[in-house]
Amino acid sequence: MRTLALWHHTLQPIPDPTALELAVNALYALPRLLVRGLLVLLVRLTSRAGTRAEYLADRLAARTASTQAAVGLVDRLLISNSLAVLLRSEANRAALGGSRSAREAKARADELWGLLTAYTASVPEHEYERQRRAGARRGHQADATHPPTHLRRACLLAGEPATAQVVPRVRQNERITTELAAARTEVARRLLRDGLVH
Template identity: 60%
Template sequence: MLLREDAPELYALVDEVAAVVGTRGVDQVVVDACVNASVLAHGVRGRRLLTLGLPLWEILTPQQRVALLGHELAHYSNGDTRHGLVVSTAYRSLTTWHYYFVPIPRPSAVEMVTNLLYVVPRLLLHGMLTVLDHLTLRAAQRAEYLADRGAARAASTEAAVGLMDRILVTESAEVTLRREANRASLTGPHGARAAEGGAEEIWERLRAYMASIPEDEYERQRRVGARRGHSVDATHPPTHLRRTCLLAGPSAPAAVVTGEDRERRIAAELAGARATVARRIVRDGFRA
């Protein structure tokens, strides 16, 4: 976890982006190894927690990072019911309880009885989650489009569209990280320790690989998404539709621009987390 005193420049950027999209900043920032990002409210006071997936952060340009922050924070200013305190708390509580009632794998005789006792409460929890999903589904899909507009206001339409393109190929980033982790594990204990020592180079190789992806691969992914169609029970609209929606509206300039000095300061604040996450990927493997 990064406290405000540990990363004042990052928090200042989050606050600036939040002001542009019409909300407040966050109370805590956590960095993890996922190719994702999210903001959630927790507790009675509705404290906001920003989770930054470092692999996603590393493959974005500075303006695309602003767009990412703008998208996540805009969920709190566009009427997204799933990010409201009541609904988000209910959803998180139900999800947590459902996790605890998951059947025990390879159970013993006693655990088989426990699994049987878990069936009814697990089905009840699953039913409540399904009802909550359906009640908030349309609002959640609409909120994604509105959050994309917030991203464009903060970082520019060009940066928001670039973020959509990166999201299209996040699977490639996941494959690259698995390959890096597997390569370290195949070299044996001594090789793994050496790889862990130079683990931060994983970010350079990840960025280099993502930069090598040709434009026709992005176009292929967009066409695949169009052929796949839109599932009515999906919480997120297809990425190609979100990209098209951004391009269909007027082009917005960037309200928040990060200069080179600011980028270096934020990078310095994230240096410790970057090294920790890289070593964890090399040592424990990558899990999407």
Template identity: 60%
Template sequence: MSVVTEETTQPCPQCGADIRADGRFTLWCASCDWNVDPQRPQEPEGRLERAQRALARRYGDKLLAEVTAGQALQARRDVPALLAYAIALAVHATTMVLVVAGAWFLASGWGGLVPGVFLLLMAWALRPRVKRLPDDAPVLRRGQAPELFALLDEVAMVAGTRGVDAVVVNAELNASVGTVGVRGHRVLTLGMPLWEILTPQQRTALLGHEFGHYGHGDTRHGMVVGTALRSLATWRYFFAPTADPTMLQMAVNVVSFVPYLLVHGVLRLLDQLTLHATQRAEYLADRVAARAGSTQATVQLMDRLLVIDSAAMMLRREANQASLRGRAAAVEARLAGLWQRLAAYMASIPEHEYERQRRAGALRGHSVDATHPPTHLRRACLLVGETALASVVTNPGRELKIATELADARGRVARQILRHGFHD
């Protein structure tokens, strides 16, 4: 399946150089960078947000300088990481204090009933929340997809860690790893739209990157610090002042103002302390991706992620067309070939759009996301030094078996997108 494209050439309004134009994408000039990033996000207005962006930018540049100088990136347990763990433990200890105090009040008799119940309810509301498997997405276990899990185990071995206990398939243009339940079962969340627009080696690189987070201990997403961040976010929500308050709500705002500032400050501090470790973890995960799927496939994966918005736009268009033509019949009619049409559309994206996204990313730096290094820096780190060959190579037979194991999930996700729309 192919996509018909029609490129034209026109002069740049700024420098007069010839511009190759594709009506589906932004018109820009490669000679003078005219209109290279027309939707560049504004710098955050808040002083703390600007400081976070500046710190992330400096640290990203420092990491790149280390790699360029031939220094090996290694996971570190430095002072900020130790402080982050100490703060996270203090957060959890606060919840335990509420439990103990509430129980003490209840044990003291009827006079302590009200404060005891109140403290226990607060402790329950602010308890560390562990993630659970979703109810609305396909979940695959080892017995259901032996070939897929065999591939995951091979990639995990390259990362120096163990495999996962379950694979959650959803409709996102993303992939991630995490833990669920109090026992910390490992889960890979695999966005089917992302999986379908990658080549087999790019998929292996993607899996290598995700397992790299396990292998190098991503602090922010760990059990201790991760649950503390979620608890602090819950506390901040409870103490947040009410907008346009009544007289009673205004009084509550006054009482909760100091606790809100305290919780907000601790949350920002914990966020800052884990920022360096999180950025370093991304670079380390990229190295694992290169060892698993090859440097070339990892670079291609990053380029594909640069144009991920095009995939989102195409899926929204597919869902809109299905909704305009009536529900059940239109969904079933467009269901066949959805993933092939998506892959064909992504394959038709011209090289000059990739180049525009690379240059736009370099201009934006950390203005979009301070926790992840900019793609152009990650790409540059990969291209420094010796090129890695793939440690895990699939073959057509294996790819067919994995596709068969994912067939039911592919159909369910496609039907979900066409029925309910695509939401990125």
């Protein structure tokens, strides 16, 4: 699907074409339609299996961390646009700040996760409720391959609530945190340096 999408993008008509580019646009028309047709067919053939897989993944998350935790994660998807704006803002601020020492860059990268955590914690429950209602009306989805968020939430809440089957002990949490520290810093550094959030 990704390859077909890339080909479809590559074969898009050239805007404001010259005479030669107009001929190229005409030449690309049939291949573009064929690629688009294959892409649509592939999406239709796999979308039901993909949707089912998403619901099963949500159920697995509920069994692993608890239904309450899985529902909380699905709710966080509703504020993903606000988080993306915050990330873009921080990436712009970092770009305007110029080059920094490695220690300052690491500290700034670590601050990013604290900022995102604080922002998420500051969103009141009534805002999540408003987002849930609005999302149900407009069919909010994390992306085109995921089922609507409100349906994922309803599916998680249907039936008996699950308790967490995986509860790491304090020492395990410390080891996990230590193991992921370098990756956590590097991801934040890239987000701030490259502005990877679009």
